[in-house]
Amino acid sequence: MKIEECHSLEEVRNHIDRLDDQIVEIIAARNGYVKQAANFKHSIEEIKANERMEAVMDRVRSRAMEFGVSPNLLTKLYTIMIDEMVEAEISEFRNAKSL
Template identity: 80%
Template sequence: MKIEECHSLEEVRHYIDDLDDKIVELIAERNGYVKQAARFKDSIDDIKEKDRMEAVMDRVRTRAMEFGVSPNLLTKLYTIMVDAMVESEISEFQNARSL
């Protein structure tokens, strides 16, 4: 990870805006894979698998610490994101079963 030295507030905002665009794209990409995962599961309980959720959160917390970011912040963000994506995956699962 390389942080550029900025020489103005506008430059800082440019880098932040660029990162926000990339973050949104990555979240959309993650959501696409989550939706695909529904095809490989047999039940809604499989989608809500507690062990997998805990593994994701543990990994995120570890990575946050490696990058010097608050693990609590990332856990909160991921909890919101994962909860929403689980609902999306459940919808995908139910739609596929209703065809």
């Protein structure tokens, strides 16, 4: 990703705002796929999928290092995101089973 050189604080903030909008959209899309995953799982333990979470974290940490971003920052962000999305997936799973 190319980072443009900015010539004012306003320009920097505009770029950050644009990126924040994209980040939110991408997280929403990820959440939609996570909810769909509930349709393919047979138990709450399968939803929690600790091995998958570890693999995601390893991949994210590796990508963070490639881009010069703190792996610890990404680990913290992904831990929060995954915990919340797992809860949403469990909710979807329970709702589907109650129909």
